[in-house]
Amino acid sequence: MSGPRPVRAHRGTELHTLGWQQEAVLRMLQNNLDPEVAEHPDELVVYGGTGKAARNWESFDAIVRSLETLKDDETLLVQSGKPVGIMQTHEWAPRVLIANSNLVGDWANWDEFRRLEKKGLTMYGQMTAGSWIYIGTQGILQGTYETFAAVANGRGGTLAGTITLTGGLGGMGGAQPLAVTMNDGVAICVDVDASRIQRRLEHRYLDVIAASVDEALELAYTARDGKQPLSIGLLGNAASVFPELLAMNAQIDIVTDQTSAHDPLAYLPVEYSFEEWAAAREEPGFIEASRRSMAKQVEAMVGFQKAGAEVFDYGNNIRTEALTAGYADAFAFPGFVPAYIRPLFSEGKGPFRWAALSGDPVDIAATDRAILELFPDNIQLAKWIRMAGERVHFQGLPARICWLGCGERHLAGLRFNEMVASGELSAPIVIGRDHLDSGSVASPYRETEAMKDGSDAIADWPLLNALVNTASGATWVSIHHGGGVGIGRSIHAGQVTVADGTELAAQKLARVLSNDPAMGVIRHADAGYDEAIEVASRLGVRIPMTEG
Ligand code: NAD
Numbered sequence: 001m002s003g004p005r006p007v008r009a010h011r012g013t014e015l016h017t018l019g020w021q022q023e024a025v026l027r028m029l030q031n032n033l034d035p036e037v038a039e040h041p042d043e044l045v046v047y048g049g050t051g052k053a054a055r056n057w058e059s060f061d062a063i064v065r066s067l068e069t070l071k072d073d074e075t076l077l078v079q080s081g082k083p084v085g086i087m088q089t090h091e092w093a094p095r096v097l098i099a100n101s102n103l104v105g106d107w108a109n110w111d112e113f114r115r116l117e118k119k120g121l122t123m124y125g126q127m128t129a130g131s132w133i134y135i136g137t138q139g140i141l142q143g144t145y146e147t148f149a150a151v152a153n154g155r156g157g158t159l160a161g162t163i164t165l166t167g168g169l170g171g172m173g174g175a176q177p178l179a180v181t182m183n184d185g186v187a188i189c190v191d192v193d194a195s196r197i198q199r200r201l202e203h204r205y206l207d208v209i210a211a212s213v214d215e216a217l218e219l220a221y222t223a224r225d226g227k228q229p230l231s232i233g234l235l236g237n238a239a240s241v242f243p244e245l246l247a248m249n250a251q252i253d254i255v256t257d258q259t260s261a262h263d264p265l266a267y268l269p270v271e272y273s274f275e276e277w278a279a280a281r282e283e284p285g286f287i288e289a290s291r292r293s294m295a296k297q298v299e300a301m302v303g304f305q306k307a308g309a310e311v312f313d314y315g316n317n318i319r320t321e322a323l324t325a326g327y328a329d330a331f332a333f334p335g336f337v338p339a340y341i342r343p344l345f346s347e348g349k350g351p352f353r354w355a356a357l358s359g360d361p362v363d364i365a366a367t368d369r370a371i372l373e374l375f376p377d378n379i380q381l382a383k384w385i386r387m388a389g390e391r392v393h394f395q396g397l398p399a400r401i402c403w404l405g406c407g408e409r410h411l412a413g414l415r416f417n418e419m420v421a422s423g424e425l426s427a428p429i430v431i432g433r434d435h436l437d438s439g440s441v442a443s444p445y446r447e448t449e450a451m452k453d454g455s456d457a458i459a460d461w462p463l464l465n466a467l468v469n470t471a472s473g474a475t476w477v478s479i480h481h482g483g484g485v486g487i488g489r490s491i492h493a494g495q496v497t498v499a500d501g502t503e504l505a506a507q508k509l510a511r512v513l514s515n516d517p518a519m520g521v522i523r524h525a526d527a528g529y530d531e532a533i534e535v536a537s538r539l540g541v542r543i544p545m546t547e548g
Pocket of ligand 1: 039047048049050140143167168169170171172173174190191192193196236237238239258259260261262263266267268269293314315316317436483484485
């Protein structure tokens with residue numbers, strides 16, 4: 001049957017494929033499209049503007065059919081969301097290899113991409129949408145928590161008594177209110193889509209909705225003065241609300257934004273109402289209008305910076321679009337990676353995530369306990385795991401994320417595998433990560449902005465990352481273009497590996513979960529970061545140019 005329909009991952013221990021490796025792929029593909037997980041499941045859109053899980057419903061059905069009969073020594077090839085071949089390989093090879101949205105350099109722009117997409121030849125895979133390891137807003141929550149914790153570190157370790165202003169409450173941006181309140185701060189979050197605001201409220205990522213700008217400020221000041229955490233949703237266009245707040249001299253301490261600015265069609269210009277948006281997208285001049293609005297928003301952000309606020313770009317490329325629209329000062333504030341995340345990347349640290357294929361939240365609670373036991377000295381990690389256990393609402397298959405580094409991830413993977421083998425967990429666990437990781441992405445406006453040696457645009461690293469994960473025994477591996485910041489601006493890779501309790505899985509996990517983060521260490525050591533050089537020598541990560 002082709003065509004939109006509700007999709008939900010299988011649960012329990014009954015297999016619908018020839019083995020757990022294939023079953024894991026099937027369940028995670030289905031899970032990406034679960035209405036609880038995907039932002040627009042009928043259009044196969046998972047998150048991040050138009051990030052899709054499959055090219056169309058016929059392709060989805062063909063992928064499912066292929067997985068149902070795929071053998072342990074076969075590999076399914078997926079080209080931008082369409083299954084294109086099944087090859088005989090071997091049991092150490094990935095069961096699925098994925099390439100999404102890739103274009104040759106000179107052709108790598110949105111116009112050409114959309115032309116090809118209209119012809120049905122490609123699909124936008126974002127990062128974990130087309131590589132089937134999106135776990136809902138929690139996936140970004142930990143990264144967002146880490147970022148705001150880093151902001152807090154510069155303010156005595158807490159955001160209590162501060163107000164953060166941001167835009168966008170979509171799949172990723174929806175993590176912002178909870179990440180701010182987890183750090184004890186107050187957040188005002190602006191979105192044009194009332195349904196997105198409502199969804200975050202229902203999932204308890206957002207505390208309250210304000211009816212007006214004045215009410216939002218009143219609520220924010222009261223909470224701030226009482227040092228109480230509070231997140232406030234505000235319906236409005238960030239391109240008008242941000243300048244309005246600036247003009248009111250609103251007392252805002254931290255400003256950022258996660259509207260879908262990476263794609264001008266997914267950002268609403270001030271000229272149009274939300275209801276007019278879908279039709280307006282087709283009009284000539286929409287993209288220019290969208291960029292002009294982004295310029296207004298960025299100009300207000302720079303205004304807040306001049307007024308003393310801490311301002312950063314949160315990875316949606318809004319500065320570039322504002323610059324394109326003619327706002328010359330767009331890069332006055334930094335991206336969040338050089339500002340807060342790079343020291344973590346240098347240690348190979350990044351968003352490690354896993355999901356329970358059983359569908360049973362009890363399995364995730366057991367893995368949470370295992371993480372606390374494995375890393376007893378990591379206080380920030382323990383704080384996160386405890387808060388996540390209490391406050392994170394699962395979307396789709398129960399899952400967990402935490403940032404772990406090189407020398408740590410394989411310990412978690414092997415422990416989970418033992419727990420599957422012993423029956424402590426009721427079914428296998430899939431272990432993957434975002435493409436936003438330390439050694440898996442080249443993205444000069446985000447993850448690799450302002451690298452120490454100027455190597456921002458060198459894209460050999462994510463390709464080597466995909467190759468080494470393929471060679472190490474990952475269950476599925478992907479190479480994407482354009483995730484996060486849009487077509488022409490990034491190349492990145494993903495991996496997911498299944499802990500099914502077997503000895504073979506243990507061997508694969510030991511290699512993948514060591515080599516994958518080690519790519520981050522060597523990438524940053526190569527760029528001259530001292531932390532990375534120190535970690536490499538401490539953990540025995542071999543770098544030929546430093547040997548002999
Ligand atoms: P999304 O499409 O699910 O949500 C975007 C939201 O922005 C929507 O709710 C939309 O209504 C709102 N919006 C659009 N125009 C607006 C305007 N003018 N004013 C107010 N709200 C407006 O996207 P997402 O998954 O939440 O991702 C948001 C952005 O963050 C993307 O550009 C994405 O690439 C980027 N991103 C950043 C990171 C990171 O680590 N920082 C990670 C992933 C994605």
